[in-house]
Structure formats: structure tokens, C-alpha cells
Amino acid sequence: MSFQTPLSISEVINDIHSKKYLLPSIQREFVWSPEQITMLFDSLMRNYPINSFLFWKVPKEKASEFKFYEFLRDYHQKDNRHNPKANISGSDDVMAVLDGQQRLTSLYIALRGTYANKIAYKKWDNPLAYPKKKLYINLLGAPEDISYEYELEFLTEPEAAKMDDDHHWFPVGKILDLKELSDVMDYLITSGLAANPDKGKAQYANRTLSKLHAVIHVNRIISYYLEQSTELDKVLNIFIRVNSGGTTLSYSDLLLSFATAQWETRDAREEINDFVDEVNQIGRGFNISKDIVLKASLVLCDIPDISFKVDNFNRTNMLKIEKEWDNITKAIRDALKLISSFGFSRENITSNNLIIPVAYYLKSIGLPNNFETSTSKIADRKNIKLWFVSALLKRVFSFAPDGVLKPVREIIKSQSANGFPVDAIFDHFKGTNRALQFTDDDINNLLYSKYGHGDTLVILSILYPWADLKHSFNVDHMFPKSTFTPKKLKAKGVPENKIDDFIANYNFIGNLQLLEEIPNIEKKAMDFDVWLNQKVPAGGLADYKKKHYVPNVSLDFSNFDVFLEEREKMLIQKLNFELKK
Numbered sequence: 001m002s003f004q005t006p007l008s009i010s011e012v013i014n015d016i017h018s019k020k021y022l023l024p025s026i027q028r029e030f031v032w033s034p035e036q037i038t039m040l041f042d043s044l045m046r047n048y049p050i051n052s053f054l055f056w057k058v059p060k061e062k063a064s065e066f067k068f069y070e071f072l073r074d075y076h077q078k079d080n081r082h083n084p085k086a087n088i089s090g091s092d093d094v095m096a097v098l099d100g101q102q103r104l105t106s107l108y109i110a111l112r113g114t115y116a117n118k119i120a121y122k123k124w125d126n127p128l129a130y131p132k133k134k135l136y137i138n139l140l141g142a143p144e145d146i147s148y149e150y151e152l153e154f155l156t157e158p159e160a161a162k163m164d165d166d167h168h169w170f171p172v173g174k175i176l177d178l179k180e181l182s183d184v185m186d187y188l189i190t191s192g193l194a195a196n197p198d199k200g201k202a203q204y205a206n207r208t209l210s211k212l213h214a215v216i217h218v219n220r221i222i223s224y225y226l227e228q229s230t231e232l233d234k235v236l237n238i239f240i241r242v243n244s245g246g247t248t249l250s251y252s253d254l255l256l257s258f259a260t261a262q263w264e265t266r267d268a269r270e271e272i273n274d275f276v277d278e279v280n281q282i283g284r285g286f287n288i289s290k291d292i293v294l295k296a297s298l299v300l301c302d303i304p305d306i307s308f309k310v311d312n313f314n315r316t317n318m319l320k321i322e323k324e325w326d327n328i329t330k331a332i333r334d335a336l337k338l339i340s341s342f343g344f345s346r347e348n349i350t351s352n353n354l355i356i357p358v359a360y361y362l363k364s365i366g367l368p369n370n371f372e373t374s375t376s377k378i379a380d381r382k383n384i385k386l387w388f389v390s391a392l393l394k395r396v397f398s399f400a401p402d403g404v405l406k407p408v409r410e411i412i413k414s415q416s417a418n419g420f421p422v423d424a425i426f427d428h429f430k431g432t433n434r435a436l437q438f439t440d441d442d443i444n445n446l447l448y449s450k451y452g453h454g455d456t457l458v459i460l461s462i463l464y465p466w467a468d469l470k471h472s473f474n475v476d477h478m479f480p481k482s483t484f485t486p487k488k489l490k491a492k493g494v495p496e497n498k499i500d501d502f503i504a505n506y507n508f509i510g511n512l513q514l515l516e517e518i519p520n521i522e523k524k525a526m527d528f529d530v531w532l533n534q535k536v537p538a539g540g541l542a543d544y545k546k547k548h549y550v551p552n553v554s555l556d557f558s559n560f561d562v563f564l565e566e567r568e569k570m571l572i573q574k575l576n577f578e579l580k581k
Contacts, residue, residue, distance in 0.1 A: 006220035025067035053100035053224035283340030335359035351397035492557040529555035
């Protein structure tokens, strides 16, 4: 391995664009945030070092023995996170990047591509939540943030077009077209920046754009070492060591690196990435990661040691996973379909490890089709749901998940012939810090779950077993939340000494119900008693009250405290029936 003559950023970007530089299959995917990219460019503009790079030269006659991927060009957090597979059928040697992928991808995206990450508070499946943005630099002044010397922002085109006396947003990628310093001067003149009546701002624009030109075209910033060995073990070892810093390799990245190199008939990286993308679309959406898929693979293949250690990523285990891949994916897919039918999704599952025992059970009984809807599996589904909900609410996977996965796997393996062994699992953990049994105090504490909290929908799914949560059910305040203000409660005739107590308790589960989307929209802020009289047919009122645990007390707003107390008694009775073993 030898140190090479440094390169300019523009040279490397052009070579990436022409696919001269590629990524080996052992590389992780792009993970840098917009803030990391702007910090990188600010460092470059301030002449800060950005560390050296490590390239791997693979001779053309050896290149076909390895898998390579192209650099990501337009990053989209939901729809374009995976690097496309490279075609290496040409006659040139391959130059692969072992260290520096995140920095080089960031440079490429900033200069030639786009970055689309989700806007906060918008739903993950909303296409409008991911606007495409490019990197811009303000040529008229420094930012307010003192940690930056230059104002760099990822902006949409309409955002960048909003210029004022203090902002002229220059697209950073345009500097690639300004190859000569004279091109920079021409831009300053034609844009009017050079003629700015504020001489200080004119000088700032000149210095900033000239500096950007030097950073991209003139200064030889890309210092790199070149490795030319074709021994995969050596290259893997180098890769793992040099990637131990920065954005640390996850265990799934490491396992995927070994799997990709050792699977014989499939491309592990593509298979796993495609599968993750597929199953995350099931139901209302999940958040299954490569980590969970690979951990599940170890469990479902009955590999004795399921911990994420390098020793477990050996060729024997990886080939076993490859052989079982179709069964593994069907088991996980069917488990997620089942869990989705219980009303769970990315929004209310606190640990995806919960999915693995369900998948293992389905695989152990032969992967029957339509398990989630089969009438012959009703009792089995009920037991699986009891275990799932109990483990979720009890947070049994909140630490050291292997301590649950291994014994549960052994119990299922030995006792699955008569259905999901929920009793044996409960008995195994009884008296431990992972006990699944619910005490009276545990049940009472569930009533303190609030509107909007993850556990609330879980608890409501227990209280409303008839509600098919795959469809649009909303969590509704029975006594409308908009009325719980001192002024409105007083107008409703609530005594002064009760107002604070009413406001403190209206958001708890005792005042929550599940309603289908249309009835919930119709209800809006109507008083509960008024809505019942107007919208629920007289002949169906008794059934409604039974299904929604409505006590036989006055539903006048001034009686909210009595309603809450009596309804909570009904909820506790139902939770005891469903959760106590």
C-alpha cells in the first residue's frame, strides 16, 4: 500500500461521474445527513484537513471475481437509498473506494446530485415529504451560526430563488462549469454581484466564489493510499479496520459484507435490500432494518450462537442462510402480515425483535399459507397476540434481546406441535426481570397511557379485539378534548373545584375509544351524549355501549369524573381477562 499523488476534487468527481471509481460490495450504504455535508464543505472552504482516502485497484482480469456498486447520485431517504450495481464488463481496471465513501458521496451529491430527506411531521409515505434539494452557498455574507464560517444550505429551487440584500444563493455544483478563474469573474459581473453598491458584500462574493473555485479545481485535496492486493481476506481486514471510526459500521453492514462475498448463487446485498424495502410496505408500514433480517436469519436457521460476533459470520453459516433464504423471507413476511392484522405497525412497535419468534414459529410449523386469516388458526393467533402484546407492554426486549430470543426459540422448537406455546413461554420467564405476567398494579398502570403515546394503541387493540386495525380506525376522545379548557368547562356547568382535575385526566385511556375514520370525522367536537343520541341508532345503543365500555351513568359534561371512574373499572375488568395468565 503506497501513498499517491493527491488529486483535485473536480478530477475525482468527474471520474466518479464516468464510473471510474466504484464501491466494493463490502461497503455500507450512504448515511450522512445534510448537516454533515455542509460541515464538510465548510471545512474545505476553511482549509481544514478532511483526512486521506484509501482506494483499491483491482486488475481487469480479477474484477469479475468481485461485486461492485456505483456511487449514489441522487439520494432519496425513502425511494433511493441503495447503490445501483455496477457493470464491469469493460476493459479497464476497477478503482474501488475502501475508505472515504461517505465523504466522496457527499462531495458528489453536493456538486452533481440532489438530497431528499423527510420533512419533520409529515407522514413517511407522503411523496411531498421528500423535496429534492441541492447544496447552495450564500455569496453575500456569513451565517449567524458561529460554528460555520460560510452559509451553506440544502434548498429547493424555489427556496434558492428567494434572494434579498443579504442572500445570493449560488448552486455549489455550478462551480464545476467555472473551470477558470476568469469564469468566476465573468459570473460575478453578469450576476451583478461585482457591481453591488455595498463594496463589502461585493468583496465577500468575490472572495467566497474564488475560494470555492480553488477548493474544487486548484487545490489537490484528495490525498489517498492505493491498495493493489486481490486477496479478499486482506481487503476485508483492511476495510473493517479503517472503517472502525467515523460513522461506525453496524453489525448488519459487517454481516452483509461477509454474506455478499460468500453467497454462491444470490447477490446477498440486493436480496436483503429488496426484501427490506418490500416488507416495510406491509399494512400501515413497518421499520424493519437489515439488522433485524440478519438477526432473524441466525435465529431461523437454528445457528446455536445468535450474537453478532465475527465468528458467527463464517462461510458455513452464510451458506446455510443462503440455502434457507426463501423460507426465511416467507416466515418474516407472513409474521409481519399477522402482526399487521393485530393492528401493529412502525408507529406502535417499540422493538422489532418481537417479530423474530413469530417468524420462527411459522417456519417451525411449515409456513402455512394465509395463517393470518385461516379460520383453523384462530386459537393460535390469539395465543401469539397475547405473547406479542405482553412482551411489547412489558418491554422484555428493551435490553439484551438474545436473553429472550434463545430460550423462546428452544421452547417453540420443542413444543410447537400443539400450537404456539404461550403458557410454556410465560412459565419460563416467571419470577425473572422479563416476567410476562401482569399484576394488579401493572393493569392499573396501563390506564395512565395517554393519547398519542405508543402503548395507547396497543392497549386499545386489547380492549377492541373486534376492530380490524388494518383498516382506518382513529383514537377518539369520547368527551371531546377541545372542550377541556377552564372557560368552556365552566360554561358546561362544571364546578370550579373540578375543572383542574377534569383537564388533568381527559387525555388518559379512560376517555379514549376506537372509532372508524368517517364516524370520527362526523363526531368532531360534539358532546358525547349529543353524538350518541344523534348518530347511534336507538336500537343499537346498548350494543354500542357494551362494545365501547360506556357505563350506565349520566354522560353530562359535569359528570365526567364519575364517567371516568366507572369506565376505568370496566376497562380493568377487560384487561384482567385478556392479559392475566
